[in-house]
Amino acid sequence: MAEFGNFCLLFALCLSLYALFAALIGASQRQPRIVKSAEKAAFAAAGCTTLSFAALLYLTFTNDFSISHIAESSSRDLAVFYKIAAIWGAHDGSMLLWVFFTALLCAIVIYQNRSRYRDMMPYVLAVLMIDLCFFLSLNFFLSNPFKQLTQVLADGTLQKFMPADGRGLNPLLQHWAMVIHPPILYLGFIGFLIPFAFAIAALITGQIGTTWIRTTRRWTLLTWLLLGAGLLLGGKWAYVVLGWGGYWGWDPVENSSLMPWLMGTAFLHSVIIQERRGMLKIWNTILIMLTYLLGVFGTFITRSGVVSSVHAFSDSGLGHFFLIYMAAVLIASLGLIAARRSIMKSERQLDSLLSRESAFVFNNLVLVAACLAVFFGTMFPVFSKWITGVQITLDAPFFNKINIPIGLILLLLTGVGPLFAWRKTSLESLRRAFFWPAISAAVVVAVVFIGGIRHFYFIICMALCTFVLVSIVEEFFKGALVRRETKGESFAAAVVNLTLKNKRRYGGYIVHFSIVMIFAGLAGNAFNRETKAQLATGQELRIGS
Amino acid sequence: MIWLLYAALVMISGYFVLAPLFGKTNNFDLGLCAETELDRLLDRKAVNNKGLNDLEFEYKMGRLSDLDFKQLETSYKNEAAIILQGIEQLDVPKIEKEKGNKKGLSRASTKCPACGAETAPGKKFCADCGRRL
Incomplete structure (x- = not known):
């Protein structure tokens, strides 16, 4: 066999x-x-x-x-x-x-x-x-x-060898998560190959319109979902099995899964602008190329042994091949983009900085910045060894210091972005749109502060979670009211039909809601207390206040 | 025995892979579904209509001031007029005829010109991508 x-x-x-x-x-x-x-x-x-x-x-x-x-x-x-x-x-x-x-x-x-x-x-x-x-x-x-x-016999010949049992x-x-986590994660990595392949085909055939984006949108969404699910399952496994005291340790292999997810998230948002406004064509092609390459880079990190990780396989000697492949794909893709740049110009310009397009562009920049920060931190041991000859590894505090503020800006954009209208929004409209989310966030800050919590990031995170949550509820509420008026439906039917008729927009809000839940969970990290001590029999140790 | 298995696998796969090379008919023609200027204009029209619908929806939600709404509505309507003018300037019946003369798919067939999905005869919109047929 x-x-x-x-x-x-x-x-x-x-x-x-x-x-x-x-x-x-x-x-x-x-x-x-x-x-x-x-x-x-x-x-x-x-x-x-x-x-x-x-x-x-x-x-x-x-x-x-x-x-x-x-x-x-x-x-x-x-x-x-x-x-x-x-x-x-x-x-x-x-x-x-x-x-x-x-x-x-x-x-x-x-x-x-x-x-x-x-x-x-x-x-x-x-x-x-x-x-x-x-x-x-x-x-x-x-x-x-x-x-x-095989085993070598006394006469020097090789013979098949079968041990009585395996190493196990x-x-x-x-752990149950390990049975499903790798396949789901792999599908999440591999799936980005499909939009990448269509993007390259679109470049070659000169069909830089939205056909390739429309065709691959479901694949991209499914892949993004699977990669996200893989990340969460990995976090669950780490929390239960690894004993790091947490679900995320900024381990190189974890980071290499997060990077394509961040880049893929940027891509999912920015293609909407290409579809709606004919803008960001070069940017979108570069984003999907980088997302695909980061998926390959993830498996390179896992299999090359270039950085040490609890998840990585031992050095398999494949690293050079991955590097050559990634370099070839990068050069070929950039060459194609350069060759097609004349037909990839934006059809329109931004009408206003206060528009949903601007919010999307800003969201993209922040996501790419987060990805670059993770990339730099992950590869720092390699870079430091090249430059100084000494391998310096960056630990969780570095990643937290950089990524917590970036994450909070992203959370803010999750709430603010949908409050802008396409093309332009007047300040008066924004004031109306921001009113209830901002008031709710302020109330939460007051309650948390009165409750005696002084952790800066926790307070900001809870305020932003509330802001986003209320803005989502407001979107559904106002949308359903409009639909009730125009279609004469009951409010409940209007909410359901609103979502079903515009899955992209309202489905997106449901995803934003799940992001709020994740951030609320992450905020709990502020209260993590870890203490190591040796205790005599009967001795007590109090952790935290 | 194992060699027989290999040979069977190679032969079955070989037949499966090479049979199309010797087939009599082509059921598709490369290049037939390429994006034409008409396709691009129709795409722009669909996107513009969607933009206009969203604009009205967001206005009703109170997301836009009266002035912004009127300005943007005019802008969308002007763009719609330019697109329609562009479509009229194209010799659409001639394009249709040229496409129809080729073997395989044509706009008159039951394939969506934008995404190529099967559509039932008489349908006004593609069930797959929503494009007007």
Whole structure:
């Protein structure tokens, strides 16, 4: 079965290489038959990676410890539930999971668009296949999950070796969240490949309009949601298992998941401006390119050993390949953007600084600043070693000092942004819109202050949470009142229909509500007290006031 | 035995992948769905209409002053007029005819010209992207 799994992996690589070249040749020669053949090759590659993944699953369940990966991450007494997690419990298997998901997503996207965007799809397919070929090559040649254990006999010959039992799954990973956290997180990373592929295809074909954004919007939202869910699940695992005293330790691998999420959030907001106003075309393309690359960078951090992390796999020697791939993608994408810059000019300018467009632009700048701060902090050990020869690691206090104010500005923008109208808003309108949220925030500040709490960031955070919450409620309330008047519906029906008829706007407010909940939870961190002491029997220690 | 399995996998995949190269018909034509000037104008029209609807909605919500509303409404209406003028200047029937002459999809078919989704005959809007058909 190991040989079969290995063969499927190699065959998938051959098929994806064929798909890549066939797509490019088909597009350049305008031969739909060749493109169709390329698409079928991509489906076949997905089938082969599925077979390969199934083979590893079978070998894990049948306790075939002659396979190095299984001997390293599984054991006979491991519960069935955790045997599944053992697949991605070590480096090689987790790479196969990555490849499996990539191939499946590629196949789904190609099938979804089998009869649309025919001019763009060959290039989309080519970009998808470049990514798949890269990861399949790494998986087959450098990180093969079907590698067999061998022993050297007395006469110097090599013989297959099968230990009586495996080393078992790392106890830290034996938690329910670990069974679903990596797959969800991987889907969150990989999914950004799809909007990136469409963006590149749009650049190549010169269709810089909103087609690629509309087509990939659901994929982007789903990917963003999965990445967010992956981050939260990781936080849950860290809180329960790792004993850091918290859910977030600004660990390099955690940071590498947060960065594409931040960049993806910026992208999700800024594409709205391109759709509505025909602006920020270059910016949006750069954002999705960076989001995709940050996803690859995340797996580079995890697998290269470039920075030490409790989550990282040991140095697998893949780091250089990732760096070359990322550099090539960056240069090629920027080259394409430069070549197309003449048709990517904004169709319009900002009408006013007091407009929703301005709020979105500011939101983008803050999100990118947050991402850069996390990137700089994460890579500081590497930079410091290059420059000074001494590796200096930045701990949580650095990240907190930088990111707490940035996070609070973002929270403020979450509340303020929707209060602006598109194009321009008068000061009088803003005064009316800000009235209730500001009054509510002031009341909360007073209550918290009277309650004896003096923690600056806690007070600001609670005030902003209240501001955003009231602004969201106000949006629904006023919107429902308008709908009740114009459509003659009951208030409850108006609220429901308002949301259903404009899911993008009101769905966005629901997401903002969840962000408020997260920030309210984060504010609780202000009261964390950690004390280490040795106590004699019967001795007491009081923590906090 | 394992070699037979490999051979079967390669043959089945090979047939699956290479069959389209020898097929008789093309069910699509590359480039047929490329964005045309008409598509771009229709997109702009749809976005402008959405902007105007949102403007009215936000005005009713009290988000805009009377003066702002009137200025912006005029601006949206002027843009709508420019877009419609642009559409009229294009020789739409000729474009339709050219597209219709090609094999495969055409605007008269049951595919949305913007996103390519299947649409039932007689529908005025695409159920997938909302574009007027």
